[in-house]
Amino acid sequence: MTQNHNRRTVLKTTGALALGTSFGGCLALGQPDSNDDAEADVTVTVGRNGNLRFEPRDVTVLPGTTVEWVWDSDTHNIYVDDQPEGANWQGTPGKVSKLYDDGYRYAHTFDVLGRYEYYCAPHKAAGATGTVTVAESKDDDAKPPENRATKADLPVEVGPDGNLEFAPGTDRPLAVPVGTEVTFVWKSDGNNLVVDEQPDGANWRGTPGGPSSLYDEGYEYSHTFDVPGIYEFHSAPHESAGMVGKIYVTE
Helix, strand or coil: CCCCCCCCCCCCCCHHHHHCCCCCCEECCCCCCCCCCCCCCEEEEECHHHCCCEECCEEEECCCEEEEEEECCCCECCEEEECCCCCCCCCCCCCCCCCECCCCEEEEEECCCEEEEEECHHHHHHCCEEEEEECCCHHHHHCCCCCCECHHHCCEEECHHHCCCEECCCCCCEEEECCEEEEEEECCCCECCEEEECCCCCCCCCCCCCCCCCECCCCEEEEEECCCEEEEEECHHHHHHCCEEEEEEEC
16 A cells, blocks of 8 residues: 655744744754754755655745755755745855765745745756745645646656656646546656655555566556545656656646
C-alpha cells in the first residue's frame, strides 16, 4: 500500500515575528550574523543521500513563513532564478560560485505573494531546481499552476528523445478532471513509474513490479485518476537526474 500524504506543506504564519527580523529577511543559520534560536516552519533537504535535488522540490506557504534548507551532502547552493516583483530573496550568501557542504543551514522568510524559482548552480542541469509559492490561503495549494498541461496534451511521453523527463509532467505539470484515464507511453528504454505522493483514498501503484522493474521503448501504461488532489511520481533510475512528474486531478 502506498503511504498517502501531501509533500507540499502549507503552514500558518509564524516565522517573521519569531525571527525578530524585518520582512523579507534571510538567515544563514549557524553563521556569524545568524540567529541560532530561529525556528523554521518548513524544512527542505538539499542533496539527501547524494541525490542532486531539493526535497521537497515544491512547497506552498502562507505569507510570513520561514523556510529552512538543510544540506545533506557537499557542494550545493541556492541561486534565485525568478521571484515576484517587490521580493528581495538573495539565495545563499556569496557569488553563484560559492558552495556549501553537509550540515550547512540556510533560512528565508517569505512575505511577498507569488512564485519563487531557484536552483543549485552546479547541479541545475541534473534537475536540482525548486519552487516556493507564497499563497493567500491553503486552498491555493491544490490549484494547478498557470503553465500546466491539460487532457489535450495526453498521452504522457516517458523519456522523449532520450531526455530524462515526463512530457508533460516534469517541466509542465499535468492537470486533468477526476475520472480521466492517463496513458504513459515509453519513448526510451529503462524507465518506470514510482508513486511518491497521492491524496488520501487514492490507490495508484505505478508500473507493475515496483522500483526495480524497468520498461523499454514502446511500453504503455494507463491509470484512471478518481480521487482529486496532487500526485507526484518519478522514474527510479533517473530520480536524482530530475526525472520527476506531477499530476493535479481536479473536481
